[in-house]
Amino acid sequence: MGLRTGDQYVEGLRNRKHVKVYVMGKRVEDVTTNLFMKPSLLSFKATFDAAFQEDTRDLARAYSPFINEEINRFVHIHQGPQDLVAKVKLLRALSHKTGSCFQRCVGWDGLNTMYIITGKLAEKGKPVYRERFLKYLEEVQRRDLALAGAMTDARGVRSLRPHEQPNPDAYVRVVEERDDGIIVRGAKANITGVALVDEVIVMPTRAMTEKDAPYAVAFAVPLDSPGVTVVVGRQINDVRKAEGDIDGLPYMSHHEGLIIFEDVFVPWDRVFLYQEWQWAGPLVEVFSAFHRQGYAGCKSGLGDVIIGAAYNLAKQIGVADKPNIVDKLTEMVFLNESMYSAGLAASWEGKKLLKDGGWWVNPMYANVTKHLVSRFPYEISRLSHDIAGGIIGTAPSEFDLKNSEIRQLVEKYLQGVPEFTAEDRLRMLRLLENVSVSVGFLIESVHGAGSPAAQKIVFSRLYDFQGAEAVAKRLARMRGPEPPGTPEPHKKSDVEK
Amino acid sequence: MGLRTGDQYVEGLRNRKHVKVYVMGKRVEDVTTNLFMKPSLLSFKATFDAAFQEDTRDLARAYSPFINEEINRFVHIHQGPQDLVAKVKLLRALSHKTGSCFQRCVGWDGLNTMYIITGKLAEKGKPVYRERFLKYLEEVQRRDLALAGAMTDARGVRSLRPHEQPNPDAYVRVVEERDDGIIVRGAKANITGVALVDEVIVMPTRAMTEKDAPYAVAFAVPLDSPGVTVVVGRQINDVRKAEGDIDGLPYMSHHEGLIIFEDVFVPWDRVFLYQEWQWAGPLVEVFSAFHRQGYAGCKSGLGDVIIGAAYNLAKQIGVADKPNIVDKLTEMVFLNESMYSAGLAASWEGKKLLKDGGWWVNPMYANVTKHLVSRFPYEISRLSHDIAGGIIGTAPSEFDLKNSEIRQLVEKYLQGVPEFTAEDRLRMLRLLENVSVSVGFLIESVHGAGSPAAQKIVFSRLYDFQGAEAVAKRLARMRGPEPPGTPEPHKKSDVEK
Amino acid sequence: MGLRTGDQYVEGLRNRKHVKVYVMGKRVEDVTTNLFMKPSLLSFKATFDAAFQEDTRDLARAYSPFINEEINRFVHIHQGPQDLVAKVKLLRALSHKTGSCFQRCVGWDGLNTMYIITGKLAEKGKPVYRERFLKYLEEVQRRDLALAGAMTDARGVRSLRPHEQPNPDAYVRVVEERDDGIIVRGAKANITGVALVDEVIVMPTRAMTEKDAPYAVAFAVPLDSPGVTVVVGRQINDVRKAEGDIDGLPYMSHHEGLIIFEDVFVPWDRVFLYQEWQWAGPLVEVFSAFHRQGYAGCKSGLGDVIIGAAYNLAKQIGVADKPNIVDKLTEMVFLNESMYSAGLAASWEGKKLLKDGGWWVNPMYANVTKHLVSRFPYEISRLSHDIAGGIIGTAPSEFDLKNSEIRQLVEKYLQGVPEFTAEDRLRMLRLLENVSVSVGFLIESVHGAGSPAAQKIVFSRLYDFQGAEAVAKRLARMRGPEPPGTPEPHKKSDVEK
Amino acid sequence: MGLRTGDQYVEGLRNRKHVKVYVMGKRVEDVTTNLFMKPSLLSFKATFDAAFQEDTRDLARAYSPFINEEINRFVHIHQGPQDLVAKVKLLRALSHKTGSCFQRCVGWDGLNTMYIITGKLAEKGKPVYRERFLKYLEEVQRRDLALAGAMTDARGVRSLRPHEQPNPDAYVRVVEERDDGIIVRGAKANITGVALVDEVIVMPTRAMTEKDAPYAVAFAVPLDSPGVTVVVGRQINDVRKAEGDIDGLPYMSHHEGLIIFEDVFVPWDRVFLYQEWQWAGPLVEVFSAFHRQGYAGCKSGLGDVIIGAAYNLAKQIGVADKPNIVDKLTEMVFLNESMYSAGLAASWEGKKLLKDGGWWVNPMYANVTKHLVSRFPYEISRLSHDIAGGIIGTAPSEFDLKNSEIRQLVEKYLQGVPEFTAEDRLRMLRLLENVSVSVGFLIESVHGAGSPAAQKIVFSRLYDFQGAEAVAKRLARMRGPEPPGTPEPHKKSDVEK
Numbered sequence A, B, C, D: 001m002g003l004r005t006g007d008q009y010v011e012g013l014r015n016r017k018h019v020k021v022y023v024m025g026k027r028v029e030d031v032t033t034n035l036f037m038k039p040s041l042l043s044f045k046a047t048f049d050a051a052f053q054e055d056t057r058d059l060a061r062a063y064s065p066f067i068n069e070e071i072n073r074f075v076h077i078h079q080g081p082q083d084l085v086a087k088v089k090l091l092r093a094l095s096h097k098t099g100s101c102f103q104r105c106v107g108w109d110g111l112n113t114m115y116i117i118t119g120k121l122a123e124k125g126k127p128v129y130r131e132r133f134l135k136y137l138e139e140v141q142r143r144d145l146a147l148a149g150a151m152t153d154a155r156g157v158r159s160l161r162p163h164e165q166p167n168p169d170a171y172v173r174v175v176e177e178r179d180d181g182i183i184v185r186g187a188k189a190n191i192t193g194v195a196l197v198d199e200v201i202v203m204p205t206r207a208m209t210e211k212d213a214p215y216a217v218a219f220a221v222p223l224d225s226p227g228v229t230v231v232v233g234r235q236i237n238d239v240r241k242a243e244g245d246i247d248g249l250p251y252m253s254h255h256e257g258l259i260i261f262e263d264v265f266v267p268w269d270r271v272f273l274y275q276e277w278q279w280a281g282p283l284v285e286v287f288s289a290f291h292r293q294g295y296a297g298c299k300s301g302l303g304d305v306i307i308g309a310a311y312n313l314a315k316q317i318g319v320a321d322k323p324n325i326v327d328k329l330t331e332m333v334f335l336n337e338s339m340y341s342a343g344l345a346a347s348w349e350g351k352k353l354l355k356d357g358g359w360w361v362n363p364m365y366a367n368v369t370k371h372l373v374s375r376f377p378y379e380i381s382r383l384s385h386d387i388a389g390g391i392i393g394t395a396p397s398e399f400d401l402k403n404s405e406i407r408q409l410v411e412k413y414l415q416g417v418p419e420f421t422a423e424d425r426l427r428m429l430r431l432l433e434n435v436s437v438s439v440g441f442l443i444e445s446v447h448g449a450g451s452p453a454a455q456k457i458v459f460s461r462l463y464d465f466q467g468a469e470a471v472a473k474r475l476a477r478m479r480g481p482e483p484p485g486t487p488e489p490h491k492k493s494d495v496e497k
Helices: A006-014 A038-052 A081-098 A105-123 A128-143 A210-215 A277-316 A323-348 A363-373 A376-388 A398-402 A407-414 A422-436 A439-447 A452-462 A465-475 B006-014 B038-052 B081-098 B105-123 B128-143 B210-215 B277-316 B323-348 B363-373 B376-388 B398-402 B407-414 B422-436 B443-447 B452-462 B465-475 C006-014 C038-052 C081-098 C105-123 C128-143 C210-215 C277-316 C323-348 C363-373 C376-388 C398-402 C407-414 C422-436 C439-447 C452-462 C465-475 D006-014 D038-052 D081-098 D105-123 D128-143 D210-215 D277-316 D323-348 D363-373 D376-388 D398-402 D407-414 D422-436 D443-447 D452-462 D465-475
Strands: A020-023 A061-064 A069-072 A147-150 A173-177 A181-192 A199-202 A217-222 A228-232 A256-267 A271-274 A351-354 A357-360 B020-023 B061-064 B069-072 B147-150 B173-177 B181-192 B199-202 B217-222 B228-232 B256-267 B271-274 B351-354 B357-360 C020-023 C061-064 C069-072 C147-150 C173-177 C181-192 C199-202 C217-222 C228-232 C256-267 C271-274 C351-354 C357-360 D020-023 D061-064 D069-072 D147-150 D173-177 D181-192 D199-202 D217-222 D228-232 D256-267 D271-274 D351-354 D357-360
Touching: A006 A038, A038 A069, A038 A081, A069 A128, A081 A277, A081 A323, A081 A357, A105 A128, A105 A147, A105 A181, A105 A199, A105 A271, A105 A277, A105 A351, A105 A357, A128 A271, A147 A181, A173 A210, A181 A199, A181 A217, A181 A271, A181 B407, A210 A277, A217 A256, A228 B407, A256 B407, A271 A277, A277 A323, A277 A357, A277 A363, A277 A376, A277 A422, A277 A439, A277 A452, A277 D465, A323 A363, A323 A376, A323 C323, A323 D323, A323 D363, A323 D452, A363 A376, A363 A452, A363 D323, A376 A422, A376 A439, A376 B376, A376 B443, A398 A407, A398 A422, A407 A422, A407 B181, A407 B228, A407 B256, A422 A439, A422 D465, A439 B376, A452 D323, A465 D277, A465 D422, B006 B038, B038 B069, B038 B081, B069 B128, B081 B277, B081 B323, B081 B357, B105 B128, B105 B147, B105 B181, B105 B199, B105 B271, B105 B277, B105 B351, B105 B357, B128 B271, B147 B181, B173 B210, B181 B199, B181 B217, B181 B271, B210 B277, B217 B256, B271 B277, B277 B323, B277 B357, B277 B363, B277 B376, B277 B422, B277 B452, B277 C465, B323 B363, B323 B376, B323 C323, B323 C363, B323 C452, B323 D323, B363 B376, B363 B452, B363 C323, B376 B422, B398 B407, B398 B422, B407 B422, B422 C465, B452 C323, B465 C277, B465 C422, C006 C038, C038 C069, C038 C081, C069 C128, C081 C277, C081 C323, C081 C357, C105 C128, C105 C147, C105 C181, C105 C199, C105 C271, C105 C277, C105 C351, C105 C357, C128 C271, C147 C181, C173 C210, C181 C199, C181 C217, C181 C271, C181 D407, C210 C277, C217 C256, C228 D407, C256 D407, C271 C277, C277 C323, C277 C357, C277 C363, C277 C376, C277 C422, C277 C439, C277 C452, C323 C363, C323 C376, C363 C376, C363 C452, C376 C422, C376 C439, C376 D376, C376 D443, C398 C407, C398 C422, C407 C422, C407 D181, C407 D228, C407 D256, C422 C439, C439 D376, D006 D038, D038 D069, D038 D081, D069 D128, D081 D277, D081 D323, D081 D357, D105 D128, D105 D147, D105 D181, D105 D199, D105 D271, D105 D277, D105 D351, D105 D357, D128 D271, D147 D181, D173 D210, D181 D199, D181 D217, D181 D271, D210 D277, D217 D256, D271 D277, D277 D323, D277 D357, D277 D363, D277 D376, D277 D422, D277 D452, D323 D363, D323 D376, D363 D376, D363 D452, D376 D422, D398 D407, D398 D422, D407 D422
Parallel strands: A020 A228, A147 A199, B020 B228, B147 B199, C020 C228, C147 C199, D020 D228, D147 D199
Antiparallel strands: A061 A069, A173 A181, A181 A256, A199 A217, A217 A271, A228 A256, A351 A357, B061 B069, B173 B181, B181 B256, B199 B217, B217 B271, B228 B256, B351 B357, C061 C069, C173 C181, C181 C256, C199 C217, C217 C271, C228 C256, C351 C357, D061 D069, D173 D181, D181 D256, D199 D217, D217 D271, D228 D256, D351 D357
């Protein structure tokens, strides 16, 4: 098997047995032919095709020491900083192909997370999880599976721990332990790409206490497992995507959804963590840093699309070289490259968490990346709207352009400089609108991989305030024992200790 | 006649003779029954009903000295600062009723602008425009007309003046002068509410030179005048508005469109400016300051809706009293009230431009208002998304909630604290999504009443840099003749000179 | 008596009996001749001279209904919104004369606060405080006294209430009650202008509980009362002010200090609040809103100085008309006028708290003002440095310019365009440095009248979150009883209830 | 020779023959004993001592392939990305020792710049500059010299090129060519550390045209060369540094100054560029990117000092764990680490410009670094003041604390929680004041290595707008020839072409 093409991936989805997917309140038998799902399908597919396209082939492939084969990078276990860097570069390049989230990162980050966590457990004397996981990993790599990563639980009342919830299923939990496996119940929300994957890796979403042990569970199941239901969520401008060939159809998109486990059976060889409640926190820490780093790539890639669209629209009305436009364009570049450079730092400064590998990103810079991403895209979006002009919110539909009664009028008055037509303008405006106010560029930038408040907590943990205080005390010649030399600026994460 | 109810307004629209309105490429015979237009119709209608509803009755009415009757404030000529203040307060209150732009301000600001400009011309010895305008004004007030204000031309190549354009119709112009009136040709873009008005007031969009004289024209025409075509523009989430009763239908909205004049005849008594090219600049200055002031009201009103929705969503998951949530909520309040307070200042510090009235806003603070509005709503939007959680971009559709197969699952996992249901959560999420990523709250905040760069130009004109420099020189005891006492911080606008 | 000139004010200071003032560790017998105090003295003096200078005479005077005389506005009780507006306009104009804080606002705001609070107590049936205060007010107005307002206590451990502190004197308190008055002990910190006043009005700094009753005390004492000690604090660039006539001397400045009460006797007729612990909170609320409003004037006035200096420096090197410089200058104008317009709104929307007067600012907009002031000056400062060039941090001293060996070299290489000399450049650079990195423009903007966190608390109290929620619920058609009409956006302050 | 200790460096300065240095208008014979210069001397000295101190020894040393010896890293030519990373890490660590700019980076960046530029010229067939430079480099490394880098010319009228200036010496130029060398005239401004170096490397400050050829000159001279005069500039709080042992003395600082060349002779073997006007632009590009990268280290190091001081001050009054304080502290961390991570990216993504080395930083990320640095320090400063409380601008002097009459009072009322004394508080407040409003943290962050506008120009050059536009066109399915695959996001610098 090995590397699959996009078409093979789609074919694979079609062969899933009996997946329960609901879209806009209707059961969809074949997601690969559903118009609502099409933009998302095309975007997911791009992650497979990238491994065969000249411009991304090298970035999109990697060599797996586990199966001794070239594989799609989206199922690769990072073997060093170079791989971490390649990740963000690949994601930026892929955004250029899709103009949207391509939905395959969460599963990838889930694989790398479970590799590290099961490895840690093995180093601590519990090798069983690692043995299971490695077998699973080989299968994923051999079959080039499309994976979703499912972390965020329904969560009910946010201020209560899992075992304290009025709804005991507010967090996914094990409701029965059997000889051959476990029975799980609960739901995971905001799951990117979930209707279009082969399998889903499920992980806990928060640190836990001993009483939460039944909730400390990580596993993988095929999407067509009995008891699994997926409800696809709505997004800004979703139904428009099924319209015409300017306003909606050409644009790729992504989807997120709710996945519900109604007493789903998971055989032991797919259970990668169970009752090890002390490891739920480190697992979240490892995963979230991986995923926060990745945003450097995909969001700056969307930033490129937006900058390119704004630049073109400025050209279309003859103002691309006006100082105030240039100033806004370069401001967008600055904001965009800031996000990207933080992600590069998180990658180059990656850390080895296991004796024999287990490469992780630098958690401080990964969190810096995500926190920048939680702010700058709204500003990039605003600047792009400023450059595009009011027409970005008032342009006619493509059907006006195609109506022979008014076509000529629309063409006459929508055109800017003679080099571009009204259709050129409409196409570029729609692209900009679709990308700059999308869930993928705005909402996901705030919440994906954890809300801004989560990054702030990491900053408070990783930054060595006492060390910085010692530096200040020494410089202030404050009385008391001389603090020792220059302290490290950052403390170790729990998982590094 | 006098004050009309909302129903009377709708009835009036139905009685228009032959309006050429295109929506999504199709001619719409009756806009009052079109589903695409409905959210916009309801919002426009609210401006009439407000004059009859207890909570807004006083704000929404005013006494007209022109017809000696109580009229709807939206056709009132401001008689002093109190009226200017009442304007922003009314707009804030109306936003609470609609959750969207209600589209009647541009026409209102157009009336007040033409009142001042024709008054100025009269004071300079050209009373004819004023005579015509006053007659028109009385009719508008008596019939309580719904007016659009049309300013932004198609503009073609932005760096060229009207008479230099490759397309001579890129700006609306007079193509023929007749005994009984003029023939105009061209188009106006981004015209708010344009398909749902009785008449449209057309004004030039920029300062002009003598060669642009045929473009220096202001007039009013009924929307059903021969030769007028309206193409309604698309907006974010537009077609969704025609769906169900949670995802789209309940929400009001607004529309903007392109209005095209194909050799439309305007009788002389409807021509309020013609060839007076020197007055195009002051007209734009007067209008834009009026319209920029208004945003203090409507945008802070939408801000209230967003804050209220975010607050409720925080309550629904039990976090409304967490310090980081309170901090974000109060930050939103601060941003929102900043916009509002600048508008109040612009109103209270209003100026009298005519010997017998002609109350204008303070242009410096009106521009400060709009410039704040061009930035803060994106930040308010971002903060609201932060508080709402990732679900704001991933929530299921109402049809999932209504599908008996999965309803129970969606209800179980969408609920937060027991006091609220999943439907409560979905309703509030959809409201927030519809308002916080709308053209009305984002794009219009950037571009309405002029792009941010236009405000910067006003700042450079109105701020007395030489005066500030003289202050600095005196404090620095710089050599040279002692500059005179404390300078005025602001210079006079052209229209005040 | 009545209105005093600046010279009469200085003469008055000299006639104080025995004031214990420490400056840089030394007891200063006559503060009016001390070089360290001179810049501050000149600035305070300007508040008196303004009443006699043509350009500010009208603003700086007001008519007192209490003594039926024209008085200096700095001891005036506001008689309506016009007076509140005149306050911010006067403060802006005065900043132009001083380029620094002029230190007389706290006392003024203290007078207006005590007028309202004692008035409220009278309305509640305790007229004694009001009687005493009115007598005191008449004296202050008749003698045109220079007053400090002292609010911020030493405060010790911030998380403990006054009566819980390890140091019982961490908040000023009454240690003994006598027939003829009270004995007070404690200290007030960060007291603006304290060494250069005739008297000081002392007020509690926070809301209190019954156990804190001895701390709920407000009174006035002459600065030369036995037991009073003042320790003048240091400021950025303080000692430089005593140098030459370019680097330091010409610039005015302000000072703040610690005032310590070591068992100071206060006769009953100077005690304006005692043991009325329920009124400490409202008193702070009233005072802080007054003082927060004022910053609109003085800080935007300093902003004018900085803009003027930056503009001149840009001219000196021939770049004042470059687009990127104009953009920064107009950005500074925008930020500056934003602060000012919020203050105007707070003034025009002022409220009457007493049956027969007691005009207060609008607390919401006053807090918006201050919160803007807590952020924008740092940005204005940064932009001014950007425009001024690196030389703002590296310019030679005036003594280099005056040294005959190197004067020619410095002149040759410091000059920009021929119209200005090296001395011109140095003078303007020093002015900019002195104002843009001063305590008055930076630190005081953050902390004066309460830290940013204090404004956030006010936002959370005054904004009607439940009202906004009701608006959102109605728009979302959320189930449950229909919330009533449009809610007020703001709730009432405690003092208004 | 080789590595020198700090004391040996100071000794070396004393042995300079006849250096003409002016401080505050007076010729200073021995800068090593001058109180005004002392804080700066200590800071410079720290760069030498770091090579002998345990905590920085490894970072501060490097192995030179040119002299086959271990050398101080400040005279090292980077041999790969690891060296570039070591640079920013060293600078961050050194800031912890000094709390100020340590002034040795410009010379270091100058060495690396000249290494690359002379190398490029050699590759283009002009080896003479490289030969001279390598000889010079070996001497610098062997003698461990303290070097200043001098780039910014006096510049006169900013809008004119060097040869167009009314003052022909506004840019440093060759006024005479002799057999044994050249005679140079002109001045360089804002030169960091200039009075405390052994030698100065002079480089052109802008791109040039053929007519500017005499200005296209780079060379090195000892500071005690005949004709060289240094005028040390003033800084915020400069003279305070000579006071006591709390308010000023303990703090290190830096200085910048004007260096004037009055017909100074430079022998040919010290001339590294002459009349090669085409190389002036690339030289500036190479240098500025090096220097912009470095700010990631030193400014984040100062950020650590400020965060540490603010954290300690919060502890001193018992609020370090309050949510609003934690939020501000973590915000500071975020801003600080953002700057740092961009610098790491610029280092790891470094480029090899010469066939046999010539490692340069990535110019895009280096400019991102500096642009972040041009904004964030003012915000970090503001937040630190917010946390510290108003006392940061009003604290008494150390002399008040030492005056027996009032010491007890100051101690009593300045203390917060019992664990810290008033002296502790004063020491930490002074440190924070000295660092957070210093030229080094504010002004230099804006202007050092080029003003913000300069980075914007680089963004506009390096970002591939056409590439981004092609991406957008393809996604918008805009007509015309299909643009080729994913474009590179960045274009090459001139020096890379």
